[in-house]
Amino acid sequence: MTSARSGGLRTLRGRSVAMISGLLLAAVTVFGIVSVAILRQNLVTQAESTLYLSNDTAISQTLTAVDATGNVPTFDDVSLAVPSDGFFFVVQDDEVVVSAFFTRDYDYRPMTGVELSHARAAMGESGYTAQADVADDGMYLVTASDVVAEDGGELTIVSGVGLTDADTVVRTYALWLAVVGIAIAAFAAVFGWRWTRQQLDPLERVAEIADEVAATPLSSGEIAPQRRVPRDVRHLGSETDRVADALNRLLDHVELSLNARHRAEESMRRFIAEASHELRNPLASIRGYADFYAQPGADADPREAQGALQRIGSEAARMSALVDDLLLLARLDADPVVAHDDVQLSMIVVETASDARFAYPGHVWRIALPDEDVTVVGDEGAIRQMLLNLVANAGHHTPDGTSVTVAVGKTETAVELSVNDDGPGIDPDALPTIFDRFTQAGSRSQTRERSTVGLGLAIVQALAIASGYEVSVVSSSAGTRFVIRIPIVVGD
Template identity: 35%
Template sequence: MIRPPWRRWTLRTRMVVAVVALAGVALLITDFVAATTLRHYLVQQLDEDVLRLANVGFGRGGPGGGGPGPVPSPLPTATTLPGAAPQPDPTATPTTAAVSDVTCNVQDAPGGGRAPNIPPGLNDAIVLNYDTAGRLTYCLASDVSLAERPRLTFDEIKAHAADPAAKQPPRAFTATSLSGQEFRVAVSHVAGSRSGVGEHYRVAAISLDRVDSTANLMLLIGLGVGALVLLVLGFVAYSVVRFGLRPLTNMEHAAAQIAGGDLTARVPDPDPHTEPGRLGLALNTMLSRIEAAVTARAASEQRLRQFLADASHELRTPLTSIRGFAELYRRGGAPPGPELDETMSRIEQEAGRMGLLVEDLLLLAALDEERPLQQSRVDLLAVAADTVRDAHVRNPQRTVELAGFEPVCVLGDEHRLRQVATNLVANALQHTPPDARVTLRISHRGGEPVDEPFELPVARDSGPVVAAVGAELDAAVPVAIVEVSDTGPGVPPEHASRIFERLYRADPHRARSHGGAGLGLAIASAIVKAHGGRIELATAPGAGSTFRVLLPLAT
């Protein structure tokens, strides 16, 4: 299907063309109405003149225009006019035939004066007298030849004649000459008088050429002025539309820059008081969200790539160890006895380490899928006591204390919450010197707003929260608080903000003599977040670290 050309026009072109077209139609209608009104007015003026020429027994205004006026002087007969044409046969009676062609050469009265009854300034006029038999008895013309007289039959003349006895004024009408020229014509029936003028019909006609010329000139002037107005209007409309659509052009440029990869492009200075301006503001808001989403996606993809690389690295290490010990056994490097037992023990340790890593990764994947957790009433004090007891068993040489002995209960998965406490304590034991003290504290905050700052174990000052994961909890909501504090050196600032990332470790060389795979804190934060809670870290150099877990309190 072929689209019409105007469908391919720009919005600016369509608006300008529409404005100019509507204005052109309005101006054209105005010009025609003005020309028609002017012609109607001029015809009315012409009718007054032609009625004055034909009027007998009435004034200029006709009925109601001042009453009967003086009867004009009778027109002289054709025989009294110099150069009058010969008259037709008096015995002929052309009652229904066309009026005979008679040449009227009288344009002016003898002596150079204007002919009688044709006032000065009245041009293109002709006066004809017919007797009751239809014979042309007299003609008088001004700036028009007799050949151009209106084409009328005598029956039409009598039909249009006014009856003076009934005081009926003549009425003007339009008639056409033999050459097609139009006249305004009035016919009066003149009774005989004592001066010797017999009963006759007077036909007065004035050409419409000058009226039509004036109306046409008015129309042409209007069309010319209208064309000039349309040109100016088109230029003004184009400028106004261009200025009004400038925000759309800016949006187009911004969208092109965004498509080219520049996510920082925005619509400059949108005006909120205009429709395009509000559209620009909405577009800027959308672009900001798109930029944030794309940036977050890029960061997520980067973290995913790093996670896959780290996970592959973590899995490759025990696999390499297992493969090396197996190859050693295959080549006979570990004969039966203590060496073989040690080799099998190392294979078992590396397999267990790899199994734990896989389990942690599967747990994170399950938490990412937001699978529903088992919900039961969990006593956090009992969980904390068991965690401290287990830490003493695994690290009997370390100092791990329990502070706060008030039972605090939450709704959640007990196994996962135990895993959170275990990971936090294990992280503190793993990244602090042997003489550092680790404290596990259980408390709660009631419904009233309480500004409870962190207490760093060494400095005992309110430390800043440098990292946090989870939901924002209202200060007025009752929450259970689990704190794990240590008196170690604290977390370096360059690592604190990424402490809860998966497989992240402060050691850039991935030394595994100390530390795990970097999943403990990531698992703890994911479990807390799945319970609708929040985990925070406060630390300062040389002042130790405090991990605080906030969970909604069971009611």
């Protein structure tokens, strides 16, 4: 049997863990991209505020110096106009007249020609902000402002502030976010694997039990009890528990059905053997008599011939009774239709008990009836036959001297027609199949020669089912009680 635990991503557990981890990783990735973009935008906005403040200061200092002296301030005069990691320069008549570049440690120097060319290339319209790699060490925000001095001279003041710190913060945040995301995905994979394993263990047990059942031969013979899926209280009510419960109920049904089929097959084999035996003897007798009297010149005494004919008739009647029972069962199987008339049970009980006294004179027959007549809805013929079969069963399978009571009782919901005897009782092993066809259970102490094929109680049950009644039996060493429970129809 291939283990379900070694299937990798082919198993439901592997796919579930991969899906959970992938979804978490995707969620962290999307969150990281969005949060990084928002963080950088906020840092750029802060840098823009610093840039605009620095640019306003540079404009103020430049115009103050031009208005006071008529000249643009020198390099040493503009040190306070620029923040760390920033620069500014002034363009007059398309030439840079002064520039200052401040490093992160607040040292300053004039801007190089490359830096000036990069900054001027990134300049946009006055008042707008652009990004440029001015010093080949990171991005800078650059803005240019066109101003006019009091003497009418036009100047362009360009300011810049570095984004290196902002980019460093963003990179650090992104790195930690990636580490945290991978850790979350790894934790989700480990936890998800353990959790799905716990949740799917019932399904694996279901698969194991199903594999065992699949390897069990079920085509013939009695089915041995199969293992059931154990129920886990932690999963009661879950889908996996419902699957386990469904498999257990299916196995119960399969075992019951297959064992019932096996019992039916065994009963059929017994019936064929018994029926063959039952039919062989009368047929042999009939054939013997027929062959004897069919011989040419056979001269028989009239009294012997009369006895032979009586014997032939008795054996034929016995075979007819067996065939009639089989036809009745077949009819009930094919079309279980019975009448629904008002039937008085008291008369049926009295007549049946009276007949039983003549059929089994060695028994003590009693009846127990209520003071008032009891009327039920049913088929009189079916009720008579059920009661007759139960009485015959008691008379045939109990020894002489046994007391048999045929009684009628009434409860709130049903009328109970019962046959009780104080005989030795039925073998407990035979009780579960006592109403099966072709069952010959007998009693604990069989005193009569067995001459039935086990159809009487099967006919009782078939008629009861067709009539909507219930038939049951309780037996012990103190006696046996058969009960036909007839529901009371509202309005009767």
